[in-house]
Amino acid sequence: MTEPAIAVRDLTRRFGGFTAVDSISFDVAPGEVFGFLGANGAGKTTAIRMLIGLLAPTSGEARVAGFDVVKQTEQIRHQIGYMSQRFSLYEDLTVLENIALYGGIYGLGAEQIAERSSAMLQSLGLADDLVGRLPLGRKQKLAFSVALLHEPAVVFLDEPTGGVDPITRRQFWELIYAAAEGGTTVFVTTHYMDEAEYCDRISIMVDGRIVTLGTPQELKSKWDVPTIDALFVKLARPA
Amino acid sequence: MSNAAVAVRGVGKRFGETEALTDVSFEARHGELFGLVGPDGAGKTTLFRVLTTFLLPDAGSATVLGLDVVRDLWAIRARVGYMPGRFSLYGDLTVAENLSFFASVFGTTIEEGYDLIAPIYRQIESFSGRRADALSGGMKQKLALSCALVHRPDILFLDEPTTGVDAVSRSEFWDQLHTLRESGLTIVVSTPYMDEAMRCDRVALMQGGRILEIDPPGEIGSRYPLPLVAVTGADRYRLLLSLRKAPHAHAVYPFGSELHYTDNRAGLDPGEVASELRDYARGQGFGDVEITAIAAGIEDSFMELMPAPVQRAS
Numbered sequence: 001m002t003e004p005a006i007a008v009r010d011l012t013r014r015f016g017g018f019t020a021v022d023s024i025s026f027d028v029a030p031g032e033v034f035g036f037l038g039a040n041g042a043g044k045t046t047a048i049r050m051l052i053g054l055l056a057p058t059s060g061e062a063r064v065a066g067f068d069v070v071k072q073t074e075q076i077r078h079q080i081g082y083m084s085q086r087f088s089l090y091e092d093l094t095v096l097e098n099i100a101l102y103g104g105i106y107g108l109g110a111e112q113i114a115e116r117s118s119a120m121l122q123s124l125g126l127a128d129d130l131v132g133r134l135p136l137g138r139k140q141k142l143a144f145s146v147a148l149l150h151e152p153a154v155v156f157l158d159e160p161t162g163g164v165d166p167i168t169r170r171q172f173w174e175l176i177y178a179a180a181e182g183g184t185t186v187f188v189t190t191h192y193m194d195e196a197e198y199c200d201r202i203s204i205m206v207d208g209r210i211v212t213l214g215t216p217q218e219l220k221s222k223w224d225v226p227t228i229d230a231l232f233v234k235l236a237r238p239a
Numbered sequence: 240m241s242n243a244a245v246a247v248r249g250v251g252k253r254f255g256e257t258e259a260l261t262d263v264s265f266e267a268r269h270g271e272l273f274g275l276v277g278p279d280g281a282g283k284t285t286l287f288r289v290l291t292t293f294l295l296p297d298a299g300s301a302t303v304l305g306l307d308v309v310r311d312l313w314a315i316r317a318r319v320g321y322m323p324g325r326f327s328l329y330g331d332l333t334v335a336e337n338l339s340f341f342a343s344v345f346g347t348t349i350e351e352g353y354d355l356i357a358p359i360y361r362q363i364e365s366f367s368g369r370r371a372d373a374l375s376g377g378m379k380q381k382l383a384l385s386c387a388l389v390h391r392p393d394i395l396f397l398d399e400p401t402t403g404v405d406a407v408s409r410s411e412f413w414d415q416l417h418t419l420r421e422s423g424l425t426i427v428v429s430t431p432y433m434d435e436a437m438r439c440d441r442v443a444l445m446q447g448g449r450i451l452e453i454d455p456p457g458e459i460g461s462r463y464p465l466p467l468v469a470v471t472g473a474d475r476y477r478l479l480l481s482l483r484k485a486p487h488a489h490a491v492y493p494f495g496s497e498l499h500y501t502d503n504r505a506g507l508d509p510g511e512v513a514s515e516l517r518d519y520a521r522g523q524g525f526g527d528v529e530i531t532a533i534a535a536g537i538e539d540s541f542m543e544l545m546p547a548p549v550q551r552a553s
């Protein structure tokens with residue numbers, strides 16, 4: 001059996017007396033597109049911040065790409081890509097400057113950076129403009145490509161399509177599919193419920209806990225609902 | 240003199256080389272819930288900034304509640320609730336402090352505006368002592384919305400107010416917009432969510448600084464120019480790529496658990512398209528596909544109107 005790309009056991013995070021992430025456990029297989037759903041404040045971003053080694057868990061453990069998120073943060077950084085909920089590129093740098101900057105952070109050499117930047121500009125159809133001038137959808141596609149620059153095993157996308165128009169977010173999902181076809185594990189949050197249907201498996205978080213997890217098809221039949229949207233309404237805000 | 244709540248005539252705005260708005264004209268009636276949809280860069284935010292007097296138009300004229308956006312700027316600002324796409328909260332103030340601050344700027348209090356903001360504010364009220372920068376993304380958005388509403392404006396301009404807001408809260412938020420509209424408030428709102436566009440009285444589709452059409456949202460799909468079918472089957476991504484190569488494919492997009500396939504032969508019976516496509520899919524090794532003719536919705540129309548070179552089958 002291959003090792004999971006993400007393995008989480010009883011992961012918990014408290015802020016003072018408030019429990020933001022409450023003992024969550026799950027595995028994500030390599031190459032899987034995993035949708036991490038939940039209402040506002042459910043704890044998604046907090047969980048992601050622990051999985052990428054930015055925030056220490058209060059208790060529990062997690063391994064990403066085989067490395068411990070607490071003890072091996074350095075190795076994790078080289079194995080993962082991350083797009084934050086807030087836009088993650090530098091708006092006052094150009095496209096190429098951003099790529100060079102992140103390439104350096106991810107430990108790529110000058111030659112690799114040059115090679116991958118020109119390929120990236122071409123595939124995204126971008127010129128070397130200031131990033132701040134790009135429309136949101138293009139920025140998000142660029143941020144995604146930059147997050148994949150060092151060919152990480154796992155990529156974490158926190159609401160990558162928030163505020164993005166219907167065409168552009170579909171194009172974004174094609175980038176996700178293409179990355180997953182290439183073997184990258186994709187861990188993604190979204191508030192667009194049609195996008196939940198595009199994931200191999202999804203989980204729904206409520207008040208820090210994962211209340212259900214499975215393929216979209218499994219969950220729809222298990223909870224007897226026609227769409228994931230209906231499931232979300234049923235579970236996300238317990239009456 | 241027009242008695243429309245918002246009247247825009249031939250407005251143009253240019254930033255250097257970019258024409259952000261070109262000859263934009265429309266009217267929103269008093270008490271209307273008027274939607275703006277269009278891709279990023281369509282000009283929606285520029286239009287909001289003109290209507291809220293933060294930007295001067297280069298051409299044309301506009302009135303809000305009968306007041307001119309150039310001459311009557313202060314009068315407009317006092318009566319308008321505006322939530323810009325990028326709203327700044329004070330991260331080091333608590334939730335309650337942020338809200339009181341906005342209320343006091345307009346000479347009011349949280350208590351006076353409470354019934355207006357309650358449906359949204361109640362969802363974050365138990366965290367009222369928490370600093371705004373410790374809120375989740377969607378919680379910040381809810382606080383920002385409460386701030387835009389707390390002074391009981393006569394007209395609301397909301398630039399993508401529900402970005403980052405979860406699906407349940409979005410639908411509650413729209414219930415609230417409907418309640419506000421019933422009380423006579425005029426609302427102009429932009430959104431990237433087509434389910435939200437469906438809840439507007441009328442929708443203007445914008446692209447490249449122009450308004451392409453204005454219609455009740457239910458009618459926008461009815462003018463879809465080409466035959467459309469919905470396809471379901473296993474291995475959806477490969478199925479999508481394969482359908483794009485079908486001889487008469489115009490566009491193929493994922494739609495939740497389905498794919499929507501548009502044929503490039505106008506006037507052809509969709510039933511015929513479905514049966515042809517079934518044979519094609521079978522020939523490509525997709526034996527189990529289900530294909531049914533469907534009526535286009537607003538999201539199909541939106542995508543048809545917008546240029547998407549990457550998506551077109553060659």
Ligand SMILES: Nc1ncnc2c1ncn2[C@@H]1O[C@H](COP(=O)(O)OP(=O)(O)OP(=O)(O)O)[C@@H](O)[C@H]1O
Pocket residue numbers: 015018020038039040041042043044045046047085369373374375376377378403405
């Ligand atoms: N540093 C902090 N101090 C106190 N509370 C915090 C802190 N960071 C997060 N929280 C709280 O933890 C909860 C979970 O927040 P989180 O950002 O993980 O939610 P989310 O699921 O990502 O929501 P959204 O969909 O709105 O982005 C929220 O109540 C938030 O206010």
Ligand SMILES: [Mg+2]
Pocket residue numbers: 044045046085158375376377
């Ligand atoms: Mg979040």
